[in-house]
Amino acid sequence: xxxxxxxxxxxxxxxxxxxxxxxxxxxxxxxxxxxxxxxxxxxxxxxxxxxxxxxxxxxxxxxxxxxxxxxxxxxxxxxxxxxxxxxxxxxxxxxxxxxxxxxxxxxxxxxxxxxxxxxxxxx
Numbered sequence: 001x002x003x004x005x006x007x008x009x010x011x012x013x014x015x016x017x018x019x020x021x022x023x024x025x026x027x028x029x030x031x032x033x034x035x036x037x038x039x040x041x042x043x044x045x046x047x048x049x050x051x052x053x054x055x056x057x058x059x060x061x062x063x064x065x066x067x068x069x070x071x072x073x074x075x076x077x078x079x080x081x082x083x084x085x086x087x088x089x090x091x092x093x094x095x096x097x098x099x100x101x102x103x104x105x106x107x108x109x110x111x112x113x114x115x116x117x118x119x120x121x122x123x
Contacts, residue, residue: 003036010046023059025049041070048073056093061085
């Protein structure tokens, strides 16, 4: 399967697939014309990568899950290392959310009670 076919089958882009390959998460062979050729099983792997990224993990975090990317990653029993990475990522996300919430609240307080606190469209 060529990169465009894999992109369509997984709902991603060729650029993202090249990025996953560069990160060592997927592999390809090269056809005689130099085009990347992926095994059909790569569809499952890419869908699992996208699932983990969608859950807030980074490509580096996903490396920990390499042993289970070819199966049902959501049903596989988590490893201790996988759980640790997920918990660390969750803590980072919670810190970022807290910081953004504080910034929003400060901005809201600064705007509170001002006559011109309505947001006007930018021309």
